[in-house]
Amino acid sequence: MDSAIQDFRPTAIVVMGVSGCGKSSVGEACSKALGWALLEGDAYHSPESIAKMRDGIALTDADRAGWLLRLSDLLRQRQPGEGVVLTCSALRRKYRDSLRAGHAQLGFVFLALDYQDALARVRERPGHFFSPTLVADQFATLESPAGEPGVRVLDARLPLDTLVAAVLDWLAPQACGPSGREPMTPITPMTGDTA
């Protein structure tokens, strides 16, 4: 493998995947563990897009375009070394490339989950705007990021703590504490990290 790819250590990450894969849960836990800011991508959808998803109407590329630009701009505004965790479905390659345009050291944590498990999680989750009827469309839209540079693929069924440890282990050489200076304590490598 190219050493530049091997040595790539993100200073910002996107926690990505289909609805219900655990983006918000894992993103929030990683943000706390790293002392990095958290950007919840769903908070930046337009009201029209939220209404569509609530009504069971899938978003199109056009619906997502402005949202991705907003997220990319937010990444661009980070100061060098200012870590950030963004939760964003980032289902297609071109969506991820829009985000990459905003940050040179952007990594992606892909929480891989199958359709039945995602559907069960979305159905069981109370009070969320996302309609379970849209889970199939999430999978139809998904282009796996496996093999793209700067991507870690994790099994979304692993316990939350294990997922967070895997992310910290990946980021450890570059990760900073809340002040942006202290290095993270190295994490013991774990099993189940599929990247």
Ligand SMILES: Nc1ncnc2c1ncn2[C@@H]1O[C@H](COP(=O)(O)OP(=O)(O)OP(=O)(O)O)[C@@H](O)[C@H]1O
């Ligand atoms: N590792 C995990 N193991 C078991 N359950 C989990 C795990 N991660 C998240 N969950 C549960 O799955 C459900 C979906 O999680 P979460 O809301 O974090 O997913 P999400 O990808 O952010 O979803 P959405 O994009 O639809 O907002 C929640 O009920 C959450 O508690």
Ligand SMILES: O=C(O)[C@H](O)[C@@H](O)[C@H](O)[C@H](O)CO
């Ligand atoms: O690109 C998309 O279709 C959306 O981002 C969805 O994935 C939802 O926002 C999210 O999963 C629900 O919370």
